[in-house]
Amino acid sequence: xxxxxxxxxxxxxxxxxxxxxxxxxxxxxxxxxxxxxxxxxxxxxxxxxxxxxxxxxxxxxxxxxxxxxxxxxxxxxxxxxxxxxxxxxxxxxxxxxxxxxxxxxxxxxxxx
Amino acid sequence: xxxxxxxxxxxxxxxxxxxxxxxxxxxxxxxxxxxxxxxxxxxxxxxxxxxxxxxxxxxxxxxxxxxxxxxxxxxxxxxxxxxxxxxxxxxxxxxxxxxxxxxxxxxxxxxxxxxx
Numbered sequence: 121x122x123x124x125x126x127x128x129x130x131x132x133x134x135x136x137x138x139x140x141x142x143x144x145x146x147x148x149x150x151x152x153x154x155x156x157x158x159x160x161x162x163x164x165x166x167x168x169x170x171x172x173x174x175x176x177x178x179x180x181x182x183x184x185x186x187x188x189x190x191x192x193x194x195x196x197x198x199x200x201x202x203x204x205x206x207x208x209x210x211x212x213x214x215x216x217x218x219x220x221x222x223x224x225x226x227x228x229x230x231x232x
Numbered sequence: 233x234x235x236x237x238x239x240x241x242x243x244x245x246x247x248x249x250x251x252x253x254x255x256x257x258x259x260x261x262x263x264x265x266x267x268x269x270x271x272x273x274x275x276x277x278x279x280x281x282x283x284x285x286x287x288x289x290x291x292x293x294x295x296x297x298x299x300x301x302x303x304x305x306x307x308x309x310x311x312x313x314x315x316x317x318x319x320x321x322x323x324x325x326x327x328x329x330x331x332x333x334x335x336x337x338x339x340x341x342x343x344x345x346x347x348x
Binding site: 156210 | 341
């Protein structure tokens, strides 16, 4: 079992729609979860962090966490072509020195 | 705050040569990380420093890889006797623990290595 499972995509959505990205993780002890966006050829940039069960909203982005199910998701409302990128799910490993474990990412394509 | 700086941005080398990458973290960040990323994969953890102490190394970090952070500021990652399998993007990240205990990593632009 991989430590972080993400659908590689591509996930294709029309402009203005809601994009839903999902992630499951293996570390039951982790308390910190992150979504990073990575444009092709660029480095990851943080877009959302979430630490407790439920929803966390920031503008058009909503992160959802369910620790019992070891599941975290990201919703992007009113998707724009500029949202087209790879979205990396990550968690802070509970058994080591603050290292972040990443999934392979989901590629999102928003078409006009 | 000028962000995390990495140098060089691109390096092309021949198999068997040594290469060194440098990372300058955000100045007030005491935690520094190196990751490696290949095409289609997420970043893979290589090593972690808190101040000048290297606290964790991945099993991915073979004996040919060495990392230092001599004064708790900038860090270097050296790869000796490069192999074609070392071709990847090498990412540096830094962080400072928040009062909440959260630890948010900020990544540099990366150093892309191509081994011919």
